[in-house]
Amino acid sequence: MTASPADAPRPRGRYPKGIARRQEILDKAIEVFAQRGSQKTSLRAIAQEVGVTHAALTHYFGSLEELLVEVYRESQRKPTVEKHAPPADSSPAAAMRLAAEENRAIPGLVQLYSTLVAMALEDNHPAAQQFATDRFARLRSDMGQQVRGLQASGHLRADLDPTLVAALVIAASDGLQTQWLLDATVDHEAALDMLDRLLRGGPTA
Amino acid sequence: MTASPADAPRPRGRYPKGIARRQEILDKAIEVFAQRGSQKTSLRAIAQEVGVTHAALTHYFGSLEELLVEVYRESQRKPTVEKHAPPADSSPAAAMRLAAEENRAIPGLVQLYSTLVAMALEDNHPAAQQFATDRFARLRSDMGQQVRGLQASGHLRADLDPTLVAALVIAASDGLQTQWLLDATVDHEAALDMLDRLLRGGPTA
Structure with missing residues (x-):
């Protein structure tokens, strides 16, 4: 050769x-x-x-x-994904919603994301596994920081574990997007709003 | 021929x-x-x-x-998936957790599920799309009924839309399982417990 x-x-x-x-x-x-x-x-x-x-x-x-x-x-x-920093007092779920909206603007990106996560869960895809594990870890870390800030400023219930809130909000955002993509009658924005209100405490209506 | x-x-x-x-x-x-x-x-x-x-x-x-x-x-x-009916007063997230545990007992089933959902989000997989759409619709309907029952018996905040609660709990359960499979330090059970307590109302600690 x-x-x-x-x-x-x-x-x-x-x-x-x-x-x-x-x-x-x-x-x-x-x-x-x-x-x-x-x-x-x-x-x-x-x-x-x-x-x-x-x-x-x-x-x-x-x-x-x-x-x-x-x-x-x-x-x-890509610059088509406009990176809007969420307002400092915005809720965790609102921040996730903003990021998800930006991703949906790019054709095929959400599908590619779900394929990579599915690959990551199999045993024989180390690159996808590394990518997905790193992405979730970074998201949880960023979101956890945001939650601590919101708790300190009184915008979020202080009795909630920031790490658990971060994992929960990311999970809810991913899962609701999937359900909504398959069935547009699923009001994923309203469901995330509800989660936000629960996290803030007080009445939710 | x-x-x-x-x-x-x-x-x-x-x-x-x-x-x-x-x-x-x-x-x-x-x-x-x-x-x-x-x-x-x-x-x-x-x-x-x-x-x-x-x-x-x-x-x-x-x-x-x-x-x-x-x-x-x-x-x-398969009979290996033991179908435990959740107790009548159990919370929505607890019911999802039980079902998820049963699925995890079968090797490869969770991975197959995530692959089917990823396929369903692509345009060219009608069978996977039908499967995933039907499954989520059935889960939301069952869970919505359970939420209404728990609201009627005072086990769940009455001011929450049962349809949104159902979609949120299913999403959180799916998404947290994914994060936990990739990183065992993610306490998906504790995060679902937290969501349950938020849905019941009252203190969460």
Whole structure:
């Protein structure tokens, strides 16, 4: 076997040309996933649609799973996802709702997210597992901080464990979005509002 | 093309022998999924592991997606899933926790469930979509009834919309289970207990 310079072992994307090419492939892959979804697919099929060789895709991304993770990360970085910082006194569920709305604006992103989480729960997908575990840990940490702040300023019941509140709000937001995507009569915004009112304490009507 | 009698169009599993064969394949498929997970697979690969032809699998189940739905349904029907009716005065979240515990006792079932939900969110999986939509609708309806009963008996805040409570509790249960499976330090039981106490009203400590 002869190896062309491009095939020689080398840290991925180390050189400017490699970085540009990797980005180009990633941009095309995002378009492909937005159109066709992330399920029932293979690295070979994606390579064909993106217009690169299977070897090139493996060279730049390693595996289908790693490509999916990168597509999700890149989509989140895109300027189309406008990062609005939630107001300092906004409730935890309201902050989650804002982030979820932004994600839904990008075609295929919510579907890709649920596919990555489903992969992460299987034993044989270390990249998806790392991605999902890190994402939830970061979200819980950020949300936990926000909860502590809201408790200190009297906007949230002080008798609730911030760590549990964070996990609960993230779970409710993810789960309600799923139910709403499958059945638009599910009022996921009203349900998150209700959770917010329960967390604040006082009457909920 | 010649069609053998077995290939002739005929409602699937109409005859006793066909029903027995279908069940036999399903039982084997459940073992296969419990061992290997439901991701990154194909009808052809499963046929090989189960020890039937690809044509037989297509004949009995139609598609990979329909086979996955049947494997999930069948696993839920198995006597290993002991169906404990929750006590009449138990809270909504406690009831969800019981059901979730029972599912976790079957290897691969939680993973298969998350895969089916992820498939359902894509455009091109009608069987998974129907399954997930029906399941959530039935769960919300059952849970909504339970909430109304608990409100009538004074075990749950009367000022909460039962439909929203049902959607919220199901979402929280699904989402917390996902976080806990990825990171065992997430105390999903304590978070569901907290939600229960919020729904009952009064102090939560």
